Amino acid sequence: MYRCPFVKEREINTIFVDSRNRLWVSFYGKGIVCYSKEEKKLFNLSSKNSGLNNDIVFDFSEKDNQLWIATDGGGINILDLPTMKFSYLKHVSDDEQSLPSNSIYCLYKDQMDNIWGGSIRGGLFGIKKVFIKTYKDVPLGNAHGISERTVASIYEDSDTLLWVGTDGGGINSLDQKTNTFHHYPSTYGEKVTSIASFSEHELLVSCFNKGVFTFNKKTTQMKPFPIVNDSITKREFSSGDLVNLYATKDHIYILGAKVYIYNKHTRRTSILNAPQIDVQRKIAMQAIYSDDNDLYLMGTNNLFKLNMKSNELLSLVSTEERDDFTSACRDDKGNFWIGSNSGSYSITKKQEPPRRYIPTYSTAYRVLPTIKKEGFG
DSSP states (O other): OEEOTTOOOOOEEEEEEOTTOOEEEEETTSOEEEEOTTSOEEEEEOTTTSSOOOSOEEEEEEETTEEEEEEBSSOEEEEETTTTEEEEEOOOTTOTTSOSOSBEEEEEEOTTSOEEEEESSSOEEEEETTEEEEEOBOSTTOTTSBSSSOEEEEEEOTTSOEEEEEBSSOEEEEETTTTEEEEOGGGTTOBEEEEEEEETTEEEEEETTTEEEEEETTTOOEEEOOSSSHHHHHHHHSSSOOOEEEEOSSEEEEESSSEEEEETTTTEEEEOOOTTSOTTOSSOOEEEEEOSSEEEEEOSSEEEEEETTTOOEEEEEEOOTTOOEEEEEEOTTSOEEEEETTEEEEEOSSOOOOOOOOOOTTTOOOOOOOOOOOOOO
16 A cells, blocks of 8 residues: 555545546545546646535535535535536525535435435435435424434445434435335434344444444334443443444444454354554544455554454554544455545555655655555445
């Protein structure tokens, strides 16, 4: 792994690799930059030199040769890639079919090619091919909106049912065929920060500062799911940090200060023996990508590869304490791209020797401990 020499800015908000294997990077307050797979800068777009209407970009998605750009105050900017012309989706007062807010935090494209967005204090909304549908907070039990306007997590079931975790409104589900919501009063008040599949009839949910629970889709009841034991659960959820969940065919990974592995077949939970994991992390460990053999995890200052058969954890990247990772993604060629608060990194699939970049006033690069290959997510 090495610091990307072609990305010289710091304070990276998010990164995205499009269908043409181009890297899009947003810098806080400075718009977006696009790089070719040959590491050449193709576009530098901001509100000063293009149709981008806001320079704070939180997320990207791609649909029908268009780049969807979530901004903080400018709604969704849609960049037509062949013509490089912008169009916009924005909040319009008294128009219920417009965006619920102009501050959009996350975007997601589902299996049916619909775009979903999470807004800042404006709720969840869905955009289908011919129209945009906004779902605002409504009274509990109303089928035409969500129970709380702040959306913290989204999980799509195998039957396309969309499960939505809210910040204080518990769990909601959206039937995408009928466009109706179902609220679950038994979960109301919960801050659901992560959702994963547990079994055919159950979900596993992580609730902020409270614990992990199973949620029965039929009875709608939540039951505590101790992480090994009650003492460990209390320790993981008493610090105010998030605990993320990630499910594979055979295991569920509970990502906290440590990594806990629940075996679906034996129904036992083990603690990964990994002293290299930073217990004093600043962000929750995030699962970035998995294949048949390996799971890739992003920590505050590390990118790890976990062999899911041997449970051997390998640190692919380790940076200095103040160089915190903020986002990561994997392109279709198996290369990893990582954004941090002081620049960007690239891990190519081909083994490369360590590369060092001397700090200068303009780039302020720091020495990186470099690494090896593998795919990423």
